[in-house]
Amino acid sequence: MIGKSICRGPERISILLLALAFGLAFAAPSGAYLSYTLSSELKKANCSGDVDSDCLDNTEENNLAWAASPWYFYDEDEDCSGWRNEFGVPSYHFARQDFIQVRPRGDGIRNWSPSDGMTHWVTVSYFFVFPHDCRSTVGFGGHQGDPEHIKLEFYSNDLKTWYLYQAFYAHHNQDHYFSGAYLEDRARALGTSWITVAADEDSHGSWPGYLADSTHCAGSEDEFCASTCDCFRGTWRSDLNNGYAEVPSTSRNIGGPAPETWNSSVVTVSGSAAYTQLDVGHGLNREYWTPTSGQFQKNCGWECPTANRQSDGNCSLSIHDRTSCSAHLSQKLDTTYFSLGGGSCVGRCGGSAGSCYCDASCVTYGDCCPDACSACGAC
Amino acid sequence: MTMKNAIPRFLTLATLLVLASACAGTGTGSSSPGLPAGATSLGAQGSAGAAPAAPPAAAPDPRAAEAVGRELPMLQGVQGDDQLRTLRWMLNVSEDRRLVGLFEDLRGQHEEGMDRRAAEARQRLEDLVTGLERAGHRAPDDAAGLEVAAADPNAPEPNWFPPSLLEELAAHPGDPEAARALENARKTSPRGTRPPR
Numbered sequence: 123m124i125g126k127s128i129c130r131g132p133e134r135i136s137i138l139l140l141a142l143a144f145g146l147a148f149a150a151p152s153g154a155y156l157s158y159t160l161s162s163e164l165k166k167a168n169c170s171g172d173v174d175s176d177c178l179d180n181t182e183e184n185n186l187a188w189a190a191s192p193w194y195f196y197d198e199d200e201d202c203s204g205w206r207n208e209f210g211v212p213s214y215h216f217a218r219q220d221f222i223q224v225r226p227r228g229d230g231i232r233n234w235s236p237s238d239g240m241t242h243w244v245t246v247s248y249f250f251v252f253p254h255d256c257r258s259t260v261g262f263g264g265h266q267g268d269p270e271h272i273k274l275e276f277y278s279n280d281l282k283t284w285y286l287y288q289a290f291y292a293h294h295n296q297d298h299y300f301s302g303a304y305l306e307d308r309a310r311a312l313g314t315s316w317i318t319v320a321a322d323e324d325s326h327g328s329w330p331g332y333l334a335d336s337t338h339c340a341g342s343e344d345e346f347c348a349s350t351c352d353c354f355r356g357t358w359r360s361d362l363n364n365g366y367a368e369v370p371s372t373s374r375n376i377g378g379p380a381p382e383t384w385n386s387s388v389v390t391v392s393g394s395a396a397y398t399q400l401d402v403g404h405g406l407n408r409e410y411w412t413p414t415s416g417q418f419q420k421n422c423g424w425e426c427p428t429a430n431r432q433s434d435g436n437c438s439l440s441i442h443d444r445t446s447c448s449a450h451l452s453q454k455l456d457t458t459y460f461s462l463g464g465g466s467c468v469g470r471c472g473g474s475a476g477s478c479y480c481d482a483s484c485v486t487y488g489d490c491c492p493d494a495c496s497a498c499g500a501c
Numbered sequence: 502m503t504m505k506n507a508i509p510r511f512l513t514l515a516t517l518l519v520l521a522s523a524c525a526g527t528g529t530g531s532s533s534p535g536l537p538a539g540a541t542s543l544g545a546q547g548s549a550g551a552a553p554a555a556p557p558a559a560a561p562d563p564r565a566a567e568a569v570g571r572e573l574p575m576l577q578g579v580q581g582d583d584q585l586r587t588l589r590w591m592l593n594v595s596e597d598r599r600l601v602g603l604f605e606d607l608r609g610q611h612e613e614g615m616d617r618r619a620a621e622a623r624q625r626l627e628d629l630v631t632g633l634e635r636a637g638h639r640a641p642d643d644a645a646g647l648e649v650a651a652a653d654p655n656a657p658e659p660n661w662f663p664p665s666l667l668e669e670l671a672a673h674p675g676d677p678e679a680a681r682a683l684e685n686a687r688k689t690s691p692r693g694t695r696p697p698r
Contacts, residue, residue: 365615
């Protein structure tokens with residue numbers, strides 16, 4: 123019997139040596155990351171399941187966003203959210219409105235397959251849009267509208283298991299990247315498989331957390347009491363264990379700007395404009411996702427009626443003691459280039475398009491897009 | 502690649518190779534490895550034509566899928582079979598509190614304890630699964646036991662970084678983490694390299 127003979131004598135040693143050589147030759151580099159495994163591939167043959175023109179299956183887009191959705195924590199003195207507000211009005215006035223966007227990176231998305239040997243990338247953006255920012259620093263600060271967001275970069279080889287490579291946290295016009303390895307380490311220290319968004323008090327900047335048994339959220343904005351009452355009620359760990367963490371909703375997938383298309387079940391599309399209408403206690407008001415000039419050039423958190431929107435984007439009506447509005451939603455959108463087919467340099471001279479380049483150096487490097495010469499003169 | 506990372510992969514591979522070699526040819530000649538002696542696979546039964554043909558299935562009742570869409574807006578408009586696959590997959594999540602976020606009404610009940618809401622969310626999902634199954638929807642249960650989320654200490658590193666990611670990182674020169682990530686990405690995907698396909 124062959125099976126018995128190879129288990130004895132010098133042949134056995136040969137097998138082990140072969141395995142050793144094979145293992146060393148093909149052991150891929152590895153690292154520590156948080157991983158999320160879907161029930162099926164995110165991109166399917168013939169782009170089936172896609173409704174927003176990015177070739178990704180929208181059911182799995184939503185599933186990935188849900189699977190990886192962060193724990194969301196409020197500060198112990200938070201007084202400007204659906205959890206609690208300082209004005210004593212119903213919670214829907216201040217409740218966070220969650221939206222997501224899922225967008226692929228690179229080109230040739232149409233040809234992505236689980237067996238093409240290539241790493242595929244998608245970005246999941248979580249928008250935490252608060253109707254109001256109640257910050258008050260010696261009577262200043264705060265505004266109508268308070269759109270916050272984080273962006274998570276995922277990669278996958280098989281289109282089913284997605285690894286969190288890094289996360290981009292935005293807080294008060296400052297942005298910070300945190301590596302996937304760091305976030306995995308922090309999540310593991312906390313005994314969980316998910317990242318955190320800790321919102322700073324009343325103005326909701328997004329922070330990833332710092333030490334499991336501290337109140338720190340990695341930022342300095344909220345350190346008004348010598349680091350004893352940062353972004354959590356107790357410590358990060360005790361808040362999680364005591365059920366003070368929420369999981370943001372991932373039911374509102376907006377689609378996105380071209381080459382994606384907007385998801386008309388979530389946003390209203392009118393010509394080239396896209397907006398969301400909500401009633402947060404001040405009538406049915408709209409906020410635009412697409413760049414807008416004039417009275418809708420800012421975000422007023424659905425608090426300001428159209429009749430009160432001024433030409434500078436602020437509100438003539440004081441809502442919860444504020445008239446000024448905040449940064450426009452379009453500034454938070456993921457507008458990264460991608461292409462279902464090959465990359466094209468049209469409109470991208472000096473940069474890249476998918477997996478190729480449109481700059482002068484591409485001639486030297488030999489990585490020009492096919493139309494780099496005709497579109498950008500890179501010949 | 503560090504030896505720390507390479508060793509576990511090598512050991513796994515070596516063990517698998519040795520085991521595979523040891524097992525090769527030691528069976529009784531069955532062409533269905535893993536089955537007990539005398540057993541045949543479902544595929545073999547089918548090909549033998551022994552099983553009677555199943556009667557054509559009636560179209561599933563659409564009301565079950567509509568009910569799922571009402572309860573879970575993120576599954577609105579999704580085919581019932583796909584809903585079933587997704588719901589079973591969701592139920593695999595190791596942390597029931599993750600399920601609360603799926604239901605708008607449960608998410609907002611801050612006065613209720615989180616554990617109670619989590620148990621309620623799981624029960625609702627199980628009921629929706631039962632409703633879809635009773636309505637005649639079917640989905641392969643290949644997500645059974647699947648770990649939805651995990652901290653993986655030995656994940657494969659990416660073999661390619663898209664130029665748009667490099668450009669984005671380069672646009673944040675003051676962020677040390679962006680600089681570190683950019684350096685790493687440029688090592689894997691220097692200019693002049695195409696994605697491995």
